[in-house]
Every structure is written in C-alpha cells, then in structure tokens.
Amino acid sequence: MVKETIRVYARVKPLGRRQQAGSYSVDDEEDLLSSLEITVPRDLADGFVNNKRETYKFKFQKIFDQEAKQDVIFDSIAKPVAECVLAGYNGTIFAYGQTGSGKTFTITGGAERYSDRGIIPRTLSYIFDQLQKDSSKVYTTHVSYLEIYNECGYDLLDPRHEASRLEDLPKVTIMEDSDQNIHLKNLSLQQATNEEEALNLLFLGDTNRMIAETPMNQASSRSHCIFTVHVSSKEPGSATVRRSKLHLVDLAGSERVAKTGVGGHLLTEAKYINLSLHYLEQVIIALAEKNRSHIPYRNSMMTSVLRDSLGGNCMTAMIATLSIDKRNIDESISTCRFAQRVALIKNEAVLNEEIDPRLMIVQLKKEIQDLKDELELVTGKQRTSELSQEELLQLDELIETFLKDNDPDSTLDVGADMRKIKYCFIHMKQLMNHPTTSDKKLLSQNISEEEDTNKESGEELEKLKDLLQQRDNEINILVNMLKKEKKKAQDALFQLNASSACSTVLEQSLPINLEDRQSPSSCSSLKGAKDFSSSVHRLPLLSRQTGGKMSLGCQEAFEVFKRDHADSITIEDNKQLLKQRFAEIKCLGEKLNEVRSKINCLKGEITQRHIQRAALAVSSPSEELNMFDPVEEKLRMQIEEEKKSYKTMFNRFKGLKVEIEHLQLLMEKVKMKMQKDFEVWWSEEAKNLQQEKPEMVTSPNTVTVYPQFIKSLQHLSTNSFSEITRVSPNEDPAGKNNSITFSNPTLKTRTPQSSSTSIPLTGDSQADADILAFMKARQRILQRKGLENK
Numbered sequence: 001m002v003k004e005t006i007r008v009y010a011r012v013k014p015l016g017r018r019q020q021a022g023s024y025s026v027d028d029e030e031d032l033l034s035s036l037e038i039t040v041p042r043d044l045a046d047g048f049v050n051n052k053r054e055t056y057k058f059k060f061q062k063i064f065d066q067e068a069k070q071d072v073i074f075d076s077i078a079k080p081v082a083e084c085v086l087a088g089y090n091g092t093i094f095a096y097g098q099t100g101s102g103k104t105f106t107i108t109g110g111a112e113r114y115s116d117r118g119i120i121p122r123t124l125s126y127i128f129d130q131l132q133k134d135s136s137k138v139y140t141t142h143v144s145y146l147e148i149y150n151e152c153g154y155d156l157l158d159p160r161h162e163a164s165r166l167e168d169l170p171k172v173t174i175m176e177d178s179d180q181n182i183h184l185k186n187l188s189l190q191q192a193t194n195e196e197e198a199l200n201l202l203f204l205g206d207t208n209r210m211i212a213e214t215p216m217n218q219a220s221s222r223s224h225c226i227f228t229v230h231v232s233s234k235e236p237g238s239a240t241v242r243r244s245k246l247h248l249v250d251l252a253g254s255e256r257v258a259k260t261g262v263g264g265h266l267l268t269e270a271k272y273i274n275l276s277l278h279y280l281e282q283v284i285i286a287l288a289e290k291n292r293s294h295i296p297y298r299n300s301m302m303t304s305v306l307r308d309s310l311g312g313n314c315m316t317a318m319i320a321t322l323s324i325d326k327r328n329i330d331e332s333i334s335t336c337r338f339a340q341r342v343a344l345i346k347n348e349a350v351l352n353e354e355i356d357p358r359l360m361i362v363q364l365k366k367e368i369q370d371l372k373d374e375l376e377l378v379t380g381k382q383r384t385s386e387l388s389q390e391e392l393l394q395l396d397e398l399i400e401t402f403l404k405d406n407d408p409d410s411t412l413d414v415g416a417d418m419r420k421i422k423y424c425f426i427h428m429k430q431l432m433n434h435p436t437t438s439d440k441k442l443l444s445q446n447i448s449e450e451e452d453t454n455k456e457s458g459e460e461l462e463k464l465k466d467l468l469q470q471r472d473n474e475i476n477i478l479v480n481m482l483k484k485e486k487k488k489a490q491d492a493l494f495q496l497n498a499s500s501a502c503s504t505v506l507e508q509s510l511p512i513n514l515e516d517r518q519s520p521s522s523c524s525s526l527k528g529a530k531d532f533s534s535s536v537h538r539l540p541l542l543s544r545q546t547g548g549k550m551s552l553g554c555q556e557a558f559e560v561f562k563r564d565h566a567d568s569i570t571i572e573d574n575k576q577l578l579k580q581r582f583a584e585i586k587c588l589g590e591k592l593n594e595v596r597s598k599i600n601c602l603k604g605e606i607t608q609r610h611i612q613r614a615a616l617a618v619s620s621p622s623e624e625l626n627m628f629d630p631v632e633e634k635l636r637m638q639i640e641e642e643k644k645s646y647k648t649m650f651n652r653f654k655g656l657k658v659e660i661e662h663l664q665l666l667m668e669k670v671k672m673k674m675q676k677d678f679e680v681w682w683s684e685e686a687k688n689l690q691q692e693k694p695e696m697v698t699s700p701n702t703v704t705v706y707p708q709f710i711k712s713l714q715h716l717s718t719n720s721f722s723e724i725t726r727v728s729p730n731e732d733p734a735g736k737n738n739s740i741t742f743s744n745p746t747l748k749t750r751t752p753q754s755s756s757t758s759i760p761l762t763g764d765s766q767a768d769a770d771i772l773a774f775m776k777a778r779q780r781i782l783q784r785k786g787l788e789n790k
C-alpha cells in the first residue's frame with residue numbers, strides 16, 4: 001500500500017497579446033515545494049475580492065510558468081502516474097481552472113502543432129511503448145471516454161451511434177453494488193492493442209464531443225470529460241491478474257456564475273457546472289478534515305465516478321491551470337485556494353491484484369495430477385495390467401525422439417507409471433545390444449554384402465566401416481548446417497515481412513497523395529498528402545442536414561470561407577509539415593531496404609563460406625572445420641553494424657509514422673471545426689438574408705440583387721454577368737430603386753433586354769437563395785477585410 005497526499009501542480013498560461021499581466025512571482029527553492037505569490041493592487045482588491053489582502057501565497061509540488069512546454073509537463077506530472085498504473089496501481093490526473101486557462105490544452109493538447117500534444121496522447125504513447133518493451137507479461141488495454149454534462153453522463157466512444165447532438169449519444173448511468181463499488185452502465189470499453197488504435201479512439205471521442213456541442217452547449221467549457229485507460233497484466237502461467245485504471249480528467253470551467261453574467265439556459269447550465277464543482281469542493285473539504293466519517297461522494301455524478309481518485313485507492317495529481325492576466329487574477333486566486341485544500345487529501349493506493357478463477361482451476365488440476373503421480377510412486381500402488389499396443393508405440397516414439405535429441409538436458413518423461421519406466425529400460429537395453437536404426441541396418445547390410453563379396457578381406461571391411469562412419473559424420477555436419485541456414489532464412493523472411501507489414505500499415509493508415517509515386521522502394525508506395533481542399537467538399541455535417549446533397553453555391557461559399565478562415569494557416573502549415581515528413585519517411589524506407597539487402601548479402605557470403613569449408617572438410621578431413629575463420633568473423637561484425645543502423649533508422653521510422661498519424665488527426669479535427677464554423681455562419685447568413693428581404697427571390701427567372709453585391713459579383717469569374725439591369729422605382733415592389741436585376745439565360749426570360757449569363761442560378765428557390773446568401777456573405781467578408789486593412 002502506498003500512502004501519499006495528492007500531488008498538486010500549477011501551470012500558468014502564457015499571456016495573450018492584448019492581456020496585461022497581474023503581479024505574481026514563482027519561488028522554486030522553498031523546502032522542495034514551489035511557492036506562488038500573487039499580489040493584488042489595493043484598488044483591484046476592493047473591486048474583485050472580498051477582503052483587503054494584497055498578497056497571497058500558495059504552495060505547489062511544482063509550478064510551471066508561462067514558457068513550460070508540453071513534454072516537460074508530461075515528464076514531471078503524467079509519467080510518474082503512468083508508471084504506477086503500469087505497475088498495477090490506479091492513477092488520476094485532473095486539470096482544474098477557469099474557462100480558457102488551459103485545461104484542455106494541458107490534458108488533450110493544442111490542435112495546431114504536433115509538439116502541442118497534451119497529456120493523453122503522450123501518456124498513450126508512453127504506455128504502449130513500455131508494454132512493447134516488457135515481454136515478461138501479457139497486457140491488455142482498453143479505453144473509455146465519458147462526458148458529463150448537466151449531471152448526465154454520455155459515452156463518447158459508442159461505435160453504434162453517429163452523434164449530431166449530445167442527446168444522440170448513449171446515456172451513462174451510475175450503479176452501485178452491494179460492496180459500494182461504482183459501475184458505469186452503458187459506458188463502452190474499447191480494446192486498443194496499440195498506440196494507433198488508442199489515438200483513433202481518442203480522436204473519435206473528441207470528434208463526437210465537438211459535433212455534439214451546440215452554441216448553447218460549448219461542451220469543452222461546460223462539461224467534464226474523463227478519458228480512462230484500463231490496463232490488465234498477467235505473467236504467463238500465473239493465475240494472478242493486475243488491473244489498474246488511469247483517469248485523465250478535463251473538468252468544466254470553474255468561474256463563478258456571477259462573473260459570467262449569463263442568464264436563461266446558460267444560467268441553468270452554469271448552475272449545474274458550479275453545483276458539480278461545488279460538490280467536488282465539498283468532497284475535498286470533507287476529505288481534508290480529519291475524522292470525518294461521511295464523505296458526500298454521491299451528491300454528483302462526477303464525484304461518484306472519481307470516488308477512488310479522491311481519498312481512495314489511487315495515485316492522484318491535480319493541475320491548477322492559472323490565467324494570470326489582471327482581469328482573471330481573482331479566479332486564479334480561488335483556483336489556488338482549491339488546490340491548497342486538495343493538497344491535504346491523503347490517498348492509499350493498493351496493488352490491484354486478483355486471482356483469475358479459470359486459470360486457477362487449470363493450475364490446480366495440474367497440481368493434483370502431479371501429486372497423484374507422486375503418491376502412486378511413493379506408495380508403490382502401481383497398475384499391473386499390460387500396456388496396450390498403442391501405449392507401446394507411443395513409448396517407442398518417445399524413446400526414439402529422446403535418443404535423437406542432441407541436447408544434453410533433454411529428458412524422457414513417461415509419467416509415474418512403473419510399467420512404462422520398466423519398458424523404457426528394456427527397450428533401451430535392446431537397442432544397445434542390437435542396434436536397429438535404419439542407418440545401422442544399412443550399415444550392417446552393406447557390411448554383410450561386402451562380407452559376401454570379399455569374405456576373406458577383414459581389413460577391407462574395417463576400412464569400409466571407417467569410411468561409413470566418416471560419411472555419417474559428414475552428413476550430420478551438413479544437415480546441422482542446413483538446419484541453421486534454414487532458420488536464418490526464416491528469421492530474415494520474418495523481419496522482411498514485419499517491416500513490409502509496417503509499410504503496408506503505414507500505407508493504409510496514411511491515405512495521402514504524394515506527387516512522386518515512381519520510386520520502386522517499399523516506401524515509395526506510400527500515398528502522398530491528401531489534398532485537403534478536395535476532401536472538404538464532402539462537408540459531412542451540412543450534407544447530413546441537407547439529405548446528402550449540397551448546393552453548388554454552398555460549396556463555393558465554403559471555398560471562400562475556408563480561404564479566409566483563421567485555421568487555414570494551420571492547415572497549410574501542417575500540410576507542408578506532412579509533406580516534409582512523408583519525404584523523410586520515404587527516404588528512410590529506401591535506406592531501410594538498402595540496409596536489409598546488405599544484411600542479406602552478408603549473410604549469403606557467410607553461408608557460402610560455410611559450404612566451402614564443409615566441402616573442404618569432406619575432401620581433406622582435418623581440424624579445418626573447427627578452426628576460427630577471420631573472414632566470417634569480419635562478416636559477422638559488419639552484419640552487427642548494419643543491424644544497429646537498421647534499428648536506429650527503424651525507430652525513427654516508427655516515430656515518424658506516429659507523428660504523421662497525429663498530424664493527420666489534427667488536420668481532420670481542424671477540418672471538422674472549420675466545417676462546423678461554416679455551418680453556423682452559413683445558416684446565420686441565410687437567416688439574415690431572408691429577414692432583410694424575404695421577397696428577394698421573386699421568380700425562378702429573375703433575381704434582385706442590391707448594389708453592395710455588385711462589387712463582389714464582379715469579383716466572381718469574369719464571365720459571370722454579361723448584363724446587369726438597374727430596376728426602376730416603379731418596377732421595384734420593395735421600393736428600393738437602387739436595386740439591380742439580372743436574369744438567368746438558361747431560362748426563358750421575361751425581359752427582352754436580358755442576355756445570357758453564366759451565374760449558376762438554377763431556378764430552384766433553395767439553391768438560388770444559397771447563391772445569393774453566398775454573394776452577400778462574401779461581400780461582408782470583403783467589407784470586413786477592407787475595414788481591417790484600413
């Protein structure tokens with residue numbers, strides 16, 4: 001059992017460009033803990049906090065200041081917890097802080113750069129790396145991902161549901177058994193056999209979370225998320241199984257309702273969040289108090305789920321995320337206060353070992369049989385019946401295998417049956433006295449033939465015997481060599497398969513188009529970077545709503561939206577990076593192939609030498625065969641060198657593969673976000689348009705457009721309009737005499753002056769409304785851009 005207080009860390013978020021830093025200082029020296037001192041100016045203190053104190057001092061296990069990088073956070077906080085989980089203890093890491101203070105960034109990571117990966121992907125990577133290295137145990141890993149929103153739990157990993165709303169996800173409920181153990185009904189446990197599978201599940205959960213969130217429910221801020229890794233391990237042959245869990249928790253924003261200034265639905269929501277965080281605080285206060293018999297875990301779903309992590313069987317670490325700009329200083333102080341209370345909680349982590357009953361039964365059965373055998377031997381109670389023909393044949397086979405086995409440690413195990421043991425002795429005696437193996441038979445036959453033809457020549461017979469013995473030896477040597485070479489060839493084939501399987505996996509998992517596809521190497525078959533712009537045409541979210549079809553106008557608008565979206569730079573950057581990585585991995589793949597062929601060549605040379613030396617030994621039997629061969633030694637050293645460089649390159653290859661997969665997931669995420677943003681923006685624009693001018697689409701043939709569009713229309717493809725007609729006041733039903741009418745040439749027009757135009761008006765009111773909404777939206781963007789440039 002390990003008794004330990006919860007380790008509490010603080011992480012200060014870097015200040016934004018327009019933010020003004022509050023006054024704080026970090027001192028790392030004090031009695032191994034770090035201390036954080038926050039100074040609030042007197043006027044601010046009057047305004048924001050209730051008392052008049054100016055300086056607040058808090059102690060943490062360690063404080064990570066603004067420039068702390070994600071890898072340092074992982075190494076210092078998450079790695080020790082992950083190590084405990086691998087050893088069979090439960091672990092929890094949770095982030096607490098106000099909205100925007102960096103909880104998600106710390107736990108999951110940023111969406112922009114590979115180096116921004118947070119604790120979850122890094123922990124998964126670490127855990128699977130360690131599992132791969134440890135061959136002494138058999139490990140199984142599962143993951144689950146739970147979201148708690150307004151006191152309801154949702155399963156983010158259910159493969160049967162495609163979520164478009166949070167309510168579509170399976171609802172998770174809490175069950176408590178008679179031993180007061182908590183069980184989560186409906187929360188799926190998904191097996192992940194490697195890092196890639198686990199990351200895909202994380203991505204699926206994050207995507208479900210993002211898709212299910214609505215403007216009313218910015219899930220990231222207003223829900224709690226718990227990603228759990230379940231590890232079980234067992235030594236081969238042992239009946240003891242270790243099961244441990246690692247909870248990685250991203251809590252909802254901790255700001256006070258009064259400050260958020262929200263009402264209506266958001267207020268209810270904020271109350272729920274505050275209530276669940278309030279219950280969390282109550283549990284923590286109760287745990288921090290000595291001799292409290294009742295801890296109010298049952299008050300909220302979150303405290304019920306995290307029951308073990310708080311004051312129970314768990315190694316727990318908390319990260320207080322602080323936003324240290326002037327406006328948020330009071331929230332940071334309350335986060336620190338919360339953290340100080342958490343730091344008082346003591347947990348008692350125990351090794352989660354249990355006996356697997358099925359394995360126990362198998363083991364006990366074997367033990368009983370062994371004991372029965374032993375008993376029979378000791379008591380002399382032996383069976384007296386004759387051995388059956390089948391049993392005798394089996395024994396003959398066993399004896400033959402035993403005699404042929406050159407291993408000095410091999411044994412002949414016939415069980416504790418004296419009849420069998422006796423038979424073995426008799427059989428062996430016979431063999432000794434009258435050899436009957438085929439070779440010996442052959443030998444004796446040959447000898448007798450020789451005797452027949454040359455009976456008087458005893459000397460000759462001896463010579464022939466010697467020669468035969470010599471040939472026997474040669475055959476044995478060559479057979480052994482052949483076996484060794486066969487094994488080496490199999491090993492090489494296995495390596496080749498493993499590595500080409502890796503390339504195939506990579507190829508399948510990275511469906512990206514590179515321009516260069518001609519190279520014959522295994523890596524060259526990697527498909528290059530998928531063109532992002534072409535893939536976005538799929539627009540799954542919007543097309544889901546429109547029954548699978550998207551109007552041309554909408555797609556065109558998306559192209560413009562995408563170009564101007566803030567994330568397009570990120571996408572471009574990642575695309576470039578991905579291309580670079582692909583070039584690198586391709587080059588590495590080619591080099592790996594080269595090294596592999598070189599190793600095979602060297603092995604071939606060694607085989608050649610073996611054959612030559614064996615032939616030499618046959619023609620002139622001497623000590624030659626056993627002599628040290630410097631050439632072979634040199635070849636072996638070369639092989640070792642090549643193997644080393646192969647291993648280094650292969651490790652880099654694996655690293656690159658993980659990086660590429662991560663980058664692809666990031667791109668997918670950004671893409672989804674962009675599509676969602678577009679969806680919201682598009683429907684708003686369409687709504688505004690209809691409100692401003694419901695009669696805008698007046699007939700299938702004629703469309704009225706207002707002056708502010710003209711400019712943007714002219715920016716469209718130059719052949720968009722051949723004629724634009726100004727509408728006279730009396731023609732304009734809305735009385736807007738500065739509006740302009742143009743007609744669709746593909747339809748029979750009412751106005752004789754109207755001439756042809758390639759504007760994609762379809763006559764379908766919905767499609768045309770889409771087109772116009774796009775025109776207007778585009779105009780707005782251009783105007784906004786124009787204003788920004790000014």
Ligand SMILES: Nc1ncnc2c1ncn2[C@@H]1O[C@H](COP(=O)(O)OP(=O)(O)OP(=O)(O)O)[C@@H](O)[C@H]1O
Nearest residue numbers: 013014098099100101102103104105110220221253
């Ligand atoms: N240490 C950091 N370095 C760089 N950027 C950061 C850091 N911490 C947070 N950010 C950025 O600040 C923004 C807000 O962070 P984040 O979403 O993680 O906050 P949060 O506390 O999870 O908020 P919420 O409660 O709304 O989920 C994000 O754009 C994130 O990339």
